[in-house]
Amino acid sequence: MVMFWVSLLAISILLYVLLDGVDLGVGLLFGLTTNEARRATMLSAVAPIWDGNETWLVITAVILWGAFPVVYSNLLSAFYLPLIVMLLGLILRGVAFEFRYKTQRLRWVWDLSFAGGSLIATFIQGMTVGALVEGLQFTNGQYSGGEVGWLTPFAVLCGIGLCLGYALLGACWLAKKCEAEVREVAHRQIPVLAIGVLAFLVLVFAYALAENLPILHRWIDRPYLFVFPAIGAVAATVLGLSILRHNDHWPFYMVVLIFVSAFGTLALSFWPYMIPFVITIDEAASPHSSLAFMFWGCGVVVFPMMLIYTVVSYTVFRGKVRATAGYH
Numbered sequence: 081m082v083m084f085w086v087s088l089l090a091i092s093i094l095l096y097v098l099l100d101g102v103d104l105g106v107g108l109l110f111g112l113t114t115n116e117a118r119r120a121t122m123l124s125a126v127a128p129i130w131d132g133n134e135t136w137l138v139i140t141a142v143i144l145w146g147a148f149p150v151v152y153s154n155l156l157s158a159f160y161l162p163l164i165v166m167l168l169g170l171i172l173r174g175v176a177f178e179f180r181y182k183t184q185r186l187r188w189v190w191d192l193s194f195a196g197g198s199l200i201a202t203f204i205q206g207m208t209v210g211a212l213v214e215g216l217q218f219t220n221g222q223y224s225g226g227e228v229g230w231l232t233p234f235a236v237l238c239g240i241g242l243c244l245g246y247a248l249l250g251a252c253w254l255a256k257k258c259e260a261e262v263r264e265v266a267h268r269q270i271p272v273l274a275i276g277v278l279a280f281l282v283l284v285f286a287y288a289l290a291e292n293l294p295i296l297h298r299w300i301d302r303p304y305l306f307v308f309p310a311i312g313a314v315a316a317t318v319l320g321l322s323i324l325r326h327n328d329h330w331p332f333y334m335v336v337l338i339f340v341s342a343f344g345t346l347a348l349s350f351w352p353y354m355i356p357f358v359i360t361i362d363e364a365a366s367p368h369s370s371l372a373f374m375f376w377g378c379g380v381v382v383f384p385m386m387l388i389y390t391v392v393s394y395t396v397f398r399g400k401v402r403a404t405a406g407y408h
Contacts, residue, residue, distance in 0.1 A: 081371040085147040086361055088383060092143060094343050096136035098249075098336055099390070103130040105250020107173060107198025108243060109269065110191070118262050119191065121401065123177070125257040128397040130177065132390060134170060139378075139386060146374045148364040150221075151354045157223040158216050158230055159208055166204040173197030202246050203239040207231075210238025213295055213346070218358045234287055241280035245339070248273035252332035259400050263328070270331055271323050278316075294357060298349045305348055312341035 103126040110122055144152040156163070173194050180190035207230070214234045217225035251273055254266035288296055299305050315337040322330035350356045354364045365371065 081368055081375065082361060082365045084375070084379065085143060085365070085371055088379065089140065089143045089147070090347055092136055092140040092383075094340065095390070096133070096140060097343065098339055099129070099133035099136060101246045101249045101339070102126065102253045103133055103250070104198045104202050105246035105248065106254060107194055107250070108202065108247045109250050109254070109266075111195025111199070113265070115261075118265070121258055121262045122254060124401045125254055125262075127177075129393055131174070132393055134174075135386060137170075139383065142378060146378070147366055147371055148354060148361075149366060150359060150364040154218075154223050154355060154359065158211075158225060161227060162204045162208065162230065166201050169197040169200030169204070171197075173201070199243065202243050205239075206242025206245075207235040207239035209242070209346075210235035212356065213238070214291075214293060215356065216358075218355075221359065221363075234284075234291070237280070237283060237287065241277070241284065244273055244276040244280055248277055249332075249335050249339070252335050255328050256332045257401050259402065267323075267326060274316075274319060274323070295349050302348065305345055308341040308345040308348075312338045315341065 106122055106126050110119060113119060113122075141152075144155070174197075176190040176193035176197060180187050180194065183190070211230035211232065211234075214232055216223060217229055223229075248270065251266045251269040255263055255270065258266065287293075315334045319331055319334035319338070322334065352360050352362070354361055366374075
């Protein structure tokens, strides 16, 4: 039962990163253009899916709260302030998405809110992952790093890196979904962002070596982890070829594969810890009775329904979008 919930948690996190990463990336790129027609088309590319994408964050939080309450409480203790700011950013961009369509005079306020909320949410997500990779201060199994113990240069670097990664994912999505000017602009942005992501990976690896981060020792103990970077390298090569050929579809799939390989590397580097290297999966898990009780609600009903909803929504709204008077 514990392995079942760990698997569901991993799938939920990965789906959130891939799916909401698309519309967060589009939100980041949205702030780089002032052309109203392009902005309307960009929003049309994510309008049918963005709210469903964010539901995977809720699923992740519910699984942590019910199945791994020790991790849930410690993560909130460590990241209470940044997570509240992240949620406010997500709320702000959700409100802005709807309100900008209803006004002309104050549209610039909601446009700024949409782009700013996307930037805030993305940066904090990357910073949180960076802080976990670098390691938090714990005493007797309880977080003891203070209110800003997560704020380190490495965490900030990871926040910037995820902004570049989500923007790349968003640009690939726009190239896949849009036509005319939006598509051409996205194709110009993809190689620039890809180089930025590559530079970020080099900087992160150099920082990890310089600081001798504990997670590097896992790679020595587990050489099979190099399979994931190898997959990422192949995907990056195909990405480069697809950029040269101006392909609309392959860049998106290759960037998704790069994200999957990065996620697999991190997940197996952490194993069997949920908070490295302090709390293991078995130590964090709820009693078997609680896990079994949750199984029938979240595991059998909610999770499969969310998967079905996601597949249906992406299937119904497949294909290219076209510029319209309003994305509603």
